[in-house]
Amino acid sequence: MNLKRNLLSAALASAMFMVATHAQADAAAAPGPQSTDSAQNTDQSTQGKDGKKTDAKRGATKLQAVEVSGFISSLENSTAVKRNADSIVEAVSAEQIGKLPGVSIADTLGRLPGLAVQEVSGRPQVLTIHGLGPDFSTALVNGGQQVSTSNNRDVQFDQYPSSWFNTVVVHLSPQANLIGQGLAGTVDMQTIRPLEKDKAEAAVNARYIWDSQSQLSKGQGVSDKGYNLNGVWVNQFADHTVGVTLGVDFEKNPAQIQHQAPWGYPTDANGNAVVGGAKNYGISDTMKRNGLLATFQWQPNEHYTGTIDMTYTNFKEVQQAKGMEFPLLWSSAQLLPGSTVIPDPHVNGGGFVQSGTYSNVTPVIRNDYNATSARVYNFNWDNKFHFNDDWSADLVGNYSRATRDDINLESYSGTGFNKTGPTDTIGFTERNNGLLYLNPSYDYTQGVVLTDPQGWGGGNDVVQAGFINAPHTVDYLANLKLSVERDFASGPFSSLEFGVAHSERHKTYHIDQTFLTLGGGTISGGSAVTSAPYSGTACSPLAWMGISQQLCYDPLAMIANGTLVGVPTFGSNTGTPPDWKTQEKVLTPYFQFNLDTNLGNTVTLRGNFGVQMQHTSQSAEGERLAPGSTNTGNGITLIPVSGSTSYNKYLPSANLIFGFSSDDDLRVSAARTLARPRMDQMNASVSVNTNIQRLQSTDPNQSYFSASGGNPKLKPTMADNYNVSYEHYFSGDSSGFACNSADNKNSDLCRTGGGGYFAVSGYFIALHDYINPNSSFLYDFSSFLPFNLSPADLANLGTTLGTVSGPQNNGRGYVKGAQVTLNLPAGLITPALNGFGVNLTGNRTKSSLVYPGNPDPITVPGLSKWVANGTVYYQYAGFEARISDSYRSSFLGEVSGISATRILQTVGGGSTYDAQVSYTFDHGPLDGLTIIAQGSNLSNKVFTTYQNKDPRQIQTWERYGRRYEVGVSYKFK
Template structure:
């Protein structure tokens, strides 16, 4: 068998401990022992801090069998970002989508977060949303040791994903050199002053970590606790849409239908604790137990004025209409006699994440290792989202109307209004719904207002309370047999079984003020002054504590699910049982006197999926439901090949071939249905009309090819160029399919239709369509000391990714992948010397489609404009600066989104038709780290 022969540079890196996380570190250590005499002649230069982290990341990439990108922390708690999403978004080919100003969802090479797998210490993780995509801002960087992104798979990797796999790693205490006790602290400030009087514009973060070894380095402990209170503020323009309007000249133009601009003040509270216990009582036995717990509470205070325009009750003054002839868009107009809704909203999103893992390996012989792994991952998420309405009177035609004009000021920033009323006047603005939004027969009957002028006026607010429970249990048994031949160094094989159960409960409540039908002024004890809506021209607006009012019983509640079928159709349980078996050969041979390493393998995946839900129908204004259950099973064979040809000691050619899958979103697989029966068949000859989830959805499939060239010209530097291609099949689109409704009763009559009328047409998600995605990736890490020793410590990290696709749906229409930006760039300039640590980073992506939360917290897809986010950091390490008495202490100042880049989505192709314009401002952090 060919033995890996490291260069002197590699030996120096090994002795410094920089490739401890490398997939091939075991082989390298073996080579180190064989070349001990050569190693003794090497001068070891230890590189610490950010540069040390670069060296370790490069080493992981260089010695991995797969195509990977990685980030690592020199010590636990040293990653400089607020979440893992911020950190990995700077890697080549990766891009982040922001949620409430924070990087949250991550796409890999043009694929959205649902097309990639996420693991913690190699074990799949659950998610807090309806779908599979992990929101990475749940995971604190402060308690992580590093992240590896696998762009090509191998058969032994447990997670699945067409785009790739993101593996977060905890520290290994027995791999550390001695005891570590460390404290980190940060003070946080937003560039906006308080946008809401009860909001926060300052916060803090603190981390304590402890690592130690006992019993002759046979038992190790690592513990980290992190607490964060992070403020975030936003000035937001949001539109209802842009309908057609007949202008003064008789032609149709697009006009603003309505708008909901507001200011938001959020506070993210996150408590995280991680514990790792590692034991190696003998040379043959090794055991590791790791646990991660995260409590995540995101509190949002939102205040603004909802302005109906073309879709309102007012009359548009034809003489005020200004049309942009080039786009056919009305850029300015005035609506007369309009009544608006003053909104004082509150939202609280709470999630608890628990991740437990136990791994043990036993060396039965010198060449045979047996491994057992068990893990548990769970999330519980609840949302409390309330809207409180007020205005000048109850109902459409009560109260003082307003004449309001608007003008779009160009770009993508939305419109500025010109109102005639003072919305900061507590005597003018009173509690109660100013528009007839309470279209519920149960609500009307409760207050006895059917057939009266007050009909449909009892909705004075709304409360949404969806919840998610997601639980995953995995068991794995694996073995590795080392071989002694000229081709295969080891054979790995194993079997695993995982069960995942995800449950969503949806409910909403109409809120009605206790004094209905009166419209009282806001009680003094709930008044908070005013908020400034000058950024949209609306002036001051009253601010009151609607959450306290609700919790103190000032509102009555009525469940919306009594008369609205949407909650029944959005409540479901999906269960997945997945059994895997794999075999993989690790390759180690020579081709034309050049080392060739890698792996070849195949994974067999058998899946059984089932769902419990409800079939619902609105009968005479009342929702009727009946239980529904469905199941489906299928299997896949997934071969993979990874090859790395070492042309020289510095240059490597890589080839990756693999078939991969990405499972359907869990909310798309639910069994809940909306049904209706008609005596007259539809165009397909079916009598039932059905909409809902589809449990028979199967995974999207891709056959991928990766080819890359890597040149590691320095301990701290490399350059690479990569080409990638994926043939996509079995994608998921909206469509229709036939369903069997035999034995199901017509909800209106209770009578089961005859068998010949038992077929139905269901609208939902279907498999179909195909296409191709291809692209290239260029990346470089360039330490300037390769040019001159005087530039030691100065460097550049940069990457560019270009992506194209030609995907079509089952009807032959072009389709754009969610998360696909056709251009992604990342650049970081750093300087680290004599204790000084400076870094400036920019990440840029072009326009893309992305998923956001819509009405009722449904996931909706929108067009998102490209963005460039700039961050910077300056710090000083006193120990590295020569202050021995302060050794271990470092301080830093960070700034995020320094250019105040907004998050902008559009409604259609017209750049003036802004759906969302979210201005977050900048965020600054001042902090320290002290290591005993």
């Protein structure tokens, strides 16, 4: 593996060096400015602070000559993009080609004002915007809406290499020409446009990655070391009428995860809450991602510019999860007298058992394997037409596709089948950081066999020595947009834009589920093999929680040699037939007026107002039990079901920016926005349940029949979104930016200069038609009869009516908050502090969500009451150093539940510290070389989720360790 990595690194570096050397020769032969572009204008908001259109929009792109670099340049470019936008945005720009600040694109975005990040397997993955979770925002690449590798809509940002993007703009307030906008915000990731560069550029970046924790679990596909190797090349040809951007990104990202998942906290005989069991792993996780980027531009004349963008990522994640599961109070184990109990205000009349001893414990030794393989494709074709000084048009087509396959494999061993082997006595302590620490007495390397230690498969008449969930997801989205713009030379309106967009999205989800047995056979027939010996290797994946050793083995090898044999499950253990398909077609005509005028002698007004009309047709397919079928055992027969609906939504929006001086802006925004239903909630499937104790009941709410499922007629959650922001920009010295008069017109940075800013803002989001995931309605189950009922039972059946629980549009609520941001280069205070600076932001958010029949409001999922980010930096003569702190308070977040379903749990808050130091050579033979060292999660924060608003009632406890990286970056000049 090391040899392959070294060869790959050498080959890439050599190729990039040769390409860049050739590019330098071409650039040297052509006259023109020799400097670097600072920022790009967005496709959907091309007006500058002066209100005039850029030449890039009209096709005759003026080449820019802005020379800045490093973290300060990223701050200055981001500030310039924010300042010149015609709506309320936050932005981040690359420090140099192929290098966004931060360890990943999600990590970088999570530090922006109003945004927070949620980690998955130790990596930042999904975003929260203004307190609303990932289901309420969307992501674009060069304006094209993105699909998701998850089983819903939330975009997982670790599927995108950060080296591809030059600028990322987060739209916090929408505008009518922003197609694919989210309810809370829209993330638009923009790659480099080669014809907006004035010369050839190339850079390579290489980093070596490791974790402070040693490898917890051995096995194929995982390691405790990793790397990231990427390169970007930009060049122009044919008298600057043809441009090309090529990028590659190879990453191997390791993580070591100490994982604990208590079953819950029932009450003992004295009414005290006590841990009922726990599933514990030492997990070694490795994510590998290979990515390719290609952009081609053609601008034969001033009337036409064509751009083709293509990206491809191949993502694979492997987890070796070794550990043990300890059934405690929720089993045949006995809690012995003498426990230590502390007062617990969350338990009526009881306390919380902090430590004690269980006897008669039958543990389940786990050797699990999880793997995810995903591919993401994007194609975008943008055609800009400039007919004359007044009329222009834009025709854009894009296609985004994601496929994902998962294997979640569980494998069990223990001391005997169905609690018949030797048992153990376990001492436990609930530590202050939430860790459940155990003191077992049994040697888990002796007398252990492959078996079903707890008899979990008995209800399905099998010996369940393991289980496999294998979901498969396909998601594709096609968009076509035509827009026309009429410019006005005078008057309050700078232009009128109108157009129409059409999108079509299809997503399918299928899951295969398999019991792993020891050769098949049934328990009732007496042909089942209940246990099998095996030879494993002593390992210590749980030493961090008191378990010294256990036996570890490769479950894939056990399947390959026939020791473990798969048999199909008799129905799904998720409660709902899990397979589904969804389809959406959205037609969106829109118009937008762009403003640029003066209100008297001292106040300017710019911005936009307009409206989108969305006509949506949606349908969903699923499964339900066939009439006469049973809901357990071999009698299950499923038949397809479907449902559909259509609706119209009108989405007006207005962004008004009042300029009181050259450095002071007041931004006011009002809009109606929507978030489409989660795709698993649109599932048409119905899962039927029965209760023989209620056979004769005539009350439909307490009847024999009940069911749960999705709702294909769901409509979007709607919101009225109000934002206000006051911004004061500090005047900065732009003398070093090599700006000429044309650059001042075209470049965000040149137009407004450097410097920082201070901003205070507020927002109010009124939610209505909010999707209540646990609503219910009456349903007639007559078509399901006889449903395995005898004639006598049918005669005694009280009613065929029952309740179906599922999502409905009957919730309402609000999210409101305020935030303060200070981006202060300390040199503005005194020249003695040149190079120092701080970037601080704090956000306070409150929410309320009410469902019918439940007047007590709850918090909106994903919302942290407090979010704060701070960075202190220093940059001078090539040396850079910075340290950052990201804090968010506890919030209701989504985690992975049984059979890859999503469940809500309270996620504990806290701070995460990162630091980076680097040095860039700016002369001599090493000119262009940067040496980098950085660390993340330096506080070694523990990730926890808990229940009942009690941080002691832990549901998930994870520690990832500190992450370190060292590397080099070389920019060819």
